[in-house]
Amino acid sequence: MTLREIVQESDTKPGRAFDFTVLFLIVFSIITLTVETLPDLPPMAQSALRISEFVVTVLFTIEYGLRVATSTKKGSYVFSFYGVIDLVAILPFYLSLGIDLRALRAVRLLRVFRLFKLTRYTRAMERFGKAIVHAREEAMIFLFATFILLYLSSIGIYYFEHAAQPDTFQSVFHSMWWAVATLTTVGYGDVYPVTLGGKVFTFVVLMCGLGVVAVPAGLVAAALTKVLDDEER
Amino acid sequence: MTLREIVQESDTKPGRAFDFTVLFLIVFSIITLTVETLPDLPPMAQSALRISEFVVTVLFTIEYGLRVATSTKKGSYVFSFYGVIDLVAILPFYLSLGIDLRALRAVRLLRVFRLFKLTRYTRAMERFGKAIVHAREEAMIFLFATFILLYLSSIGIYYFEHAAQPDTFQSVFHSMWWAVATLTTVGYGDVYPVTLGGKVFTFVVLMCGLGVVAVPAGLVAAALTKVLDDEER
Amino acid sequence: MTLREIVQESDTKPGRAFDFTVLFLIVFSIITLTVETLPDLPPMAQSALRISEFVVTVLFTIEYGLRVATSTKKGSYVFSFYGVIDLVAILPFYLSLGIDLRALRAVRLLRVFRLFKLTRYTRAMERFGKAIVHAREEAMIFLFATFILLYLSSIGIYYFEHAAQPDTFQSVFHSMWWAVATLTTVGYGDVYPVTLGGKVFTFVVLMCGLGVVAVPAGLVAAALTKVLDDEER
């Protein structure tokens, strides 16, 4: 059993142990990152967090070094998606850039799928992949329609509400915030029409918008049904 | 006809009468539990509720005793799901623990399905069961994606809104409340972004989040269609 | 051509004219009913509305008389769904009961389907009918689950929020309003949890609730797909 097998693969026992250790460190560092944002932490907790961050970063650096050293072609890892993510996850600590990129560690969680290289999980992912390929063209048209709808809604509500609420609907850009909150049916309640025209317009936009929001569910359902059917045959 | 048949089964007339009595007691105790929480109840109503609670708990205790006595293997009932629920539903009264666990009686309502042991209801449940088996792997991936999405949204909105609204977005934990209310499109309106960055981020998150929320509907539809198709053949 | 054919059927030209006249009167009376609720109407408009209401009610009475007179078996119309609705729509005016039941005229709008006795519309209705038959058992289970979920949510939020917001979450009954607004994702924003426990509980409830809300869409989609497939064969 070579070092390469342990670091790069998860077929052997030590290989799986290595993967689980990295996974644990990722989850641990995400939790500390979240706890760190809590206000009024006691000084002791702050010290503990700073030390644990140092330790985790060092371990991630060692892992990065091992991956670079054991990859068959150095470039293939360094310039791969995970290679870039791994680097971006440790760089901020060393550079102390002020900007905190450690949130990207969450993206590393996607590695969890590598550990579950079981047939069934792969099959489920493949199904989703096939469903997306089936629904790709429709999804693009839907996305385009969403943007057109958002823009036209913003223009429309701006003309109806600008005079009545000049602060809330200052410009078409400001109106887009209303369009987003309304078409997704979130409706925070910080921005809403007060004029008759604006209310009628909102109704019309919602009748169209709910249809657009309903389409992806339909697409995914249709495509998945198709893929499951194909598998059966 | 033995006592065992009356308590444990619902094929005979007395057996069904026993089941319906227990069902009525469950519904009755849930209603009294709910009425009890009403403020400014007259003293007479409070006394009536206290007496009815005593009577119901005694009856539930007798039922529990009968079930333990008539189960073929004692352990099989005591340590079963319903056995634990039945015990938990009567214990609080005797222990007067202060904490009120009677709400768990509602779970006992699930027993209603035992009474409707008709082919059609069983068939519908079986269909759901099969549909869940079909969609299980996809549902797990979806749940995992939801948690990742919730976490990344909380981190993102924290960085955008913490400076502008330090009270509302105190930490990443506090931001999660916003993420939950937004990604489910509930949008209470107690927490919402005010900065341009936060608003644009909300739009991006919603575009991804609505897709994730739409997936289970697609999965259930796809799986149920599949199951209904299989049945037909 | 007999009077019976004109009133009861819509195959002949006069029969269709009769149906369209009644339809027009229904729509007209609904509009006047709605306009009547507007505050600060000028006296002239109020008089016009009162006269038009008198005329419409007289015409509806004549229609009711004709339908009773021309029905093959008197009882069959008088005690039918539409017979009761037709009576209920004119009675309030004569009885001047104070309670205004004229809103029920809207139900008479369902008659519009009688006019469109074209194959295609009938076919679409039949498809829906078949889809509902297919999904009936699942829909009942879903409805039962919704009520259980609503009740458990209300109980849960009551225990978490009662101490912090005794006015809003006065009792389990008051908490149900929160449960309804949240599980349907309407989220008016008049009631929402403020404690940590209440917020975490809301998240859990929403994760379950969105699934329940998503089920009917899946059921309708699955059943309709099935029906459309059967038709094709």
Add this chain to the structure above:
Amino acid sequence: MTLREIVQESDTKPGRAFDFTVLFLIVFSIITLTVETLPDLPPMAQSALRISEFVVTVLFTIEYGLRVATSTKKGSYVFSFYGVIDLVAILPFYLSLGIDLRALRAVRLLRVFRLFKLTRYTRAMERFGKAIVHAREEAMIFLFATFILLYLSSIGIYYFEHAAQPDTFQSVFHSMWWAVATLTTVGYGDVYPVTLGGKVFTFVVLMCGLGVVAVPAGLVAAALTKVLDDEER
């Protein structure tokens, strides 16, 4: 290669260049239109926007002239959908009508599909077309049901809430705003019931309304599945 081929078709290189130039101008003019609504623009930016608008309108006029000149039958373009849109997009500038119809330029964006005359995109559009044909009858019934539901909800909430909130629920027309915000689950929170009757009524309306909102998703899913199935065969 004739001028007609360049303007009307997109098979040749200059034809595609012409189409992309027009597309760029449309997007550019939409952006300037949106930027123009921003408050407190510096005078220089305002001048630049006014000049760019003049230039774009002149170019759109030239395009319109070319299209009229090169269309095989003049009338066929002038009175076509795009012909009218193109005229409406340039007229306001010349007429200085005060009303700004330039927002209609966004509709011209639909032309983008002409550029992507690839088989696959056409196929996706055709699928949608077929799906709509399949679901047309059901969709009409659904729309009719939505309006009936909206009206009955408005009438109902008016009777329940008018006395308690005479300002918000002034008339049935005012109540419709509540009905729209509630049945679409947007729930801005500016209008909501406060009486017990109104809250119970809201629950009943939402149970029916969510079903109606869920139907189109089911219809689209069912119809698309059907179309994809037919294609496969």
